[in-house]
Amino acid sequence: MWKFLHKLASPRYFYAISGKFIPWLGWLTAVTLLTGLYFGLVKAPPDYQQGDSYRIMFIHVPAAWMSMFIYVLMALWSGINLIWNIKLADVMTVSSATLGASFTLLALVTGSLWGKPMWGAWWVWDARLTSELILLFLYLGYIALVSAIEDRRTAARAGGVLILVGVVNIPIIHYSVEWWNTLHQGPTVTKFDKPSIHLSMLIPLLIMAVSFKLYYLTVVLMRARIEVLDRERRSAWVRELFGTQK
Amino acid sequence: MIQAFNALMKRDLLLAFRHRGELANPLLFFLMIVTLFPLGVSPEVVLLRKIAPGVIWIAALLAALFSLESLFRSDFEDGALEQMLLSPQPLAVLVLAKVLAHWLVSGLPMLLMAPLLGLLLAMPDPAIAALELTLAIGTPLLSLIGAIGVALTVGLRRGGVLLTLLIMPLYIPVLIFATNAVTAAAAGMPIAGQIYFLASLLVLALTLAPLAIAAALRISVS
Amino acid sequence: MPLTKPISPMPLLSVIDLECIRGDNLLFSGLDFKLYEGQLMQVEGANGSGKTSLLRILAGLSLASEGQVLWDGKDIHKQRSFYFSKVAYLGHTLGIKSDLSPLENLKITLALASFPFDETAVYRALEQTGLSGKEDVPARSLSAGQKQRVALARLLACPTKLWIMDEPFTALDASGVSLVRDLLETHLRRGGLVVLTSHQAVEVRGDVVRVNLSEDGLR
Numbered sequence: 001m002w003k004f005l006h007k008l009a010s011p012r013y014f015y016a017i018s019g020k021f022i023p024w025l026g027w028l029t030a031v032t033l034l035t036g037l038y039f040g041l042v043k044a045p046p047d048y049q050q051g052d053s054y055r056i057m058f059i060h061v062p063a064a065w066m067s068m069f070i071y072v073l074m075a076l077w078s079g080i081n082l083i084w085n086i087k088l089a090d091v092m093t094v095s096s097a098t099l100g101a102s103f104t105l106l107a108l109v110t111g112s113l114w115g116k117p118m119w120g121a122w123w124v125w126d127a128r129l130t131s132e133l134i135l136l137f138l139y140l141g142y143i144a145l146v147s148a149i150e151d152r153r154t155a156a157r158a159g160g161v162l163i164l165v166g167v168v169n170i171p172i173i174h175y176s177v178e179w180w181n182t183l184h185q186g187p188t189v190t191k192f193d194k195p196s197i198h199l200s201m202l203i204p205l206l207i208m209a210v211s212f213k214l215y216y217l218t219v220v221l222m223r224a225r226i227e228v229l230d231r232e233r234r235s236a237w238v239r240e241l242f243g244t245q246k
Numbered sequence: 247m248i249q250a251f252n253a254l255m256k257r258d259l260l261l262a263f264r265h266r267g268e269l270a271n272p273l274l275f276f277l278m279i280v281t282l283f284p285l286g287v288s289p290e291v292v293l294l295r296k297i298a299p300g301v302i303w304i305a306a307l308l309a310a311l312f313s314l315e316s317l318f319r320s321d322f323e324d325g326a327l328e329q330m331l332l333s334p335q336p337l338a339v340l341v342l343a344k345v346l347a348h349w350l351v352s353g354l355p356m357l358l359m360a361p362l363l364g365l366l367l368a369m370p371d372p373a374i375a376a377l378e379l380t381l382a383i384g385t386p387l388l389s390l391i392g393a394i395g396v397a398l399t400v401g402l403r404r405g406g407v408l409l410t411l412l413i414m415p416l417y418i419p420v421l422i423f424a425t426n427a428v429t430a431a432a433a434g435m436p437i438a439g440q441i442y443f444l445a446s447l448l449v450l451a452l453t454l455a456p457l458a459i460a461a462a463l464r465i466s467v468s
Numbered sequence: 469m470p471l472t473k474p475i476s477p478m479p480l481l482s483v484i485d486l487e488c489i490r491g492d493n494l495l496f497s498g499l500d501f502k503l504y505e506g507q508l509m510q511v512e513g514a515n516g517s518g519k520t521s522l523l524r525i526l527a528g529l530s531l532a533s534e535g536q537v538l539w540d541g542k543d544i545h546k547q548r549s550f551y552f553s554k555v556a557y558l559g560h561t562l563g564i565k566s567d568l569s570p571l572e573n574l575k576i577t578l579a580l581a582s583f584p585f586d587e588t589a590v591y592r593a594l595e596q597t598g599l600s601g602k603e604d605v606p607a608r609s610l611s612a613g614q615k616q617r618v619a620l621a622r623l624l625a626c627p628t629k630l631w632i633m634d635e636p637f638t639a640l641d642a643s644g645v646s647l648v649r650d651l652l653e654t655h656l657r658r659g660g661l662v663v664l665t666s667h668q669a670v671e672v673r674g675d676v677v678r679v680n681l682s683e684d685g686l687r
Contacts, residue, residue: 082461134415134418137411137414137415138415140411141408141411141412141415144408144411144412145398145399145408145412148399148402148405148408149401149402154465154466154468157465158398158462158465158466161394161398161458161461161462161465162394162398162412164458165394165416165458166415166416168454169415169416169419172419172447173415173416173418173419175419176418176419176422176423177418177422179422180422180426183426
């Protein structure tokens with residue numbers, strides 16, 4: 001097992017094996033996405049309170065999950081990179097950042113679109129939206145730091161420290177914002193707590209969540225492959241691959 | 247270890263003392279930002295009283311960031327930082343000495359200045375007392391968290407704006423609990439909960455931040 | 469590489485398959501060498517060949533992109549604190565605080581190295597480097613060469629086994645150059661190790677080996 005992981009972490013092997021997986025992952029993403037959307041937008045019944053506008057949830061909720069999930073993954077990889085100095089781990093972190101930021105932005109935009117019919121305003125300082133906004137700041141800070149440092153390895157390591165600091169802080173920020181929100185919440189604002197969600201809504205939601213994960217996996221592997229090629233462009237195997245001399 | 251900690255802290259205090267003219271800058275910054283609010287919003291006492299905790303705390307955040315920016319700058323430029331990294335002493339301890347020295351010359355004066363600002367914004371006495379308490383716990387927190395960002399950006403040109411981007415989101419919990427404590431004190435409500443929360447954040451930062459600062463410095467100076 | 473009668477059978481400092489990439493440039497790779505007690509290694513190479521980068525990797529400040537640096541057979545990053553107590557690094561930037569006097573500068577160096585402060589030893593170090601009478605003036609009023617001498621006094625005040633020096637002769641006058649040469653020769657005689665870069669040819673008597681990054685560090 002350990003040997004296999006070690007082999008997988010070598011750029012050359014990673015490049016070859018990820019190339020085989022990407023088409024499959026791409027197709028799976030497409031299939032799950034279409035199924036999820038079909039069940040979510042067509043099959044699931046309208047909500048008795050919100051009508052059809054709740055359907056944006058099928059994008060919003062998985063996007064919000066992804067935004068957190070990717071940050072935690074980045075923290076894991078950064079930890080691996082900082083402790084064991086594994087190059088592939090920092091390739092994965094760097095390749096994930098824009099995707100994570102995009103999912104966060106998607107969650108914010110869909111949240112705001114959902115908010116308009118719900119609250120009558122494009123933006124409400126709701127606890128979840130606010131946390132999501134702060135998460136976006138964290139992602140953007142990471143991206144800004146990594147792009148400000150010229151040397152790639154240094155950039156990835158510095159970014160790793162920032163991500164780890166961020167991951168310790170996220171629960172604290174989240175808790176603070178929740179607490180702040182309960183204090184300032186006006187009586188007119190209704191929170192959309194969903195104590196029980198009907199199965200016909202839950203299934204498409206889960207399919208969408210799986211689909212988003214597959215999408216992330218597909219794209220992050222594609223990005224990582226390019227990053228690996230770029231970093232290793234001087235090495236023999238890349239030259240051999242493209243049949244170029246020097 | 248203690249000898250190195252003391253020596254480094256004394257050195258930084260001595261250096262600050264030899265540049266004592268510069269010590270006033272963050273304080274003036276703190277004062278001026280607060281002054282802008284009555285001018286920009288309204289001098290009406292009721293309103294000022296309402297926004298005072300937030301205004302003073304946001305000004306404190308900015309002033310802290312502003313003064314922190316130079317925490318490692320001169321050491322980086324003259325190579326003293328390299329010598330510090332090459333010390334056999336644990337770097338986290340040395341870093342803590344520097345942060346502490348920095349807080350003594352930047353955070354502590356803000357603490358002394360704050361009651362005056364409270365008066366400018368018509369804060370009631372219990373609120374000023376709470377403000378002092380939150381600043382006493384909160385400004386070391388700002389220094390510790392901010393120093394991580396400073397360590398990450400120390401080698402970069404125009405690191406200042408970047409520093410703000412990196413650190414501001416991390417300051418949010420401090421801001422929320424500190425301003426809330428001051429507001430609650432003004433309304434005569436108990437603030438123990440908020441203070442405990444801030445204090446536990448400080449304990450957490452005291453244990454973890456020096457490690458993060460040390461790791462960040464090793465990366466930035468490589 | 470000439471291995472002239474090593475004093476100890478084990479090399480104290482050894483470098484295995486070292487590679488350094490800075491930004492997008494491969495500076496050197498596949499670099500191997502060993503350094504024994506009483507040996508001085510002069511690192512040569514064109515501008516931008518990675519001399520300073522190599523010294524920083526050896527000092528433990530930077531990480532190599534590949535390869536290892538061993539001290540007494542053990543990776544330096546696995547024994548960082550111990551290794552740092554054996555090494556003195558004299559870089560481009562000297563690490564002299566210009567608002568502090570030479571004496572205060574040395575005091576802090578000693579404290580960081582956890583060396584007990586011995587006033588006579590410190591004064592002697594400053595005297596040896598030709599800074600008598602300058603002990604208490606702020607370093608900002610010293611010339612570049614004099615600041616360099618303060619940094620050299622640091623090597624004397626807290627003795628270490630390995631000296632890593634980046635261009636130690638720049639900014640020094642003739643007497644300064646001969647001072648450095650004397651210091652190096654004494655250090656080697658006592659079994660110390662030195663790694664240095666220098667534009668000038670260094671005529672140090674002793675066991676001097678050379679590595680040329682432009683040639684040996686296979687590009």
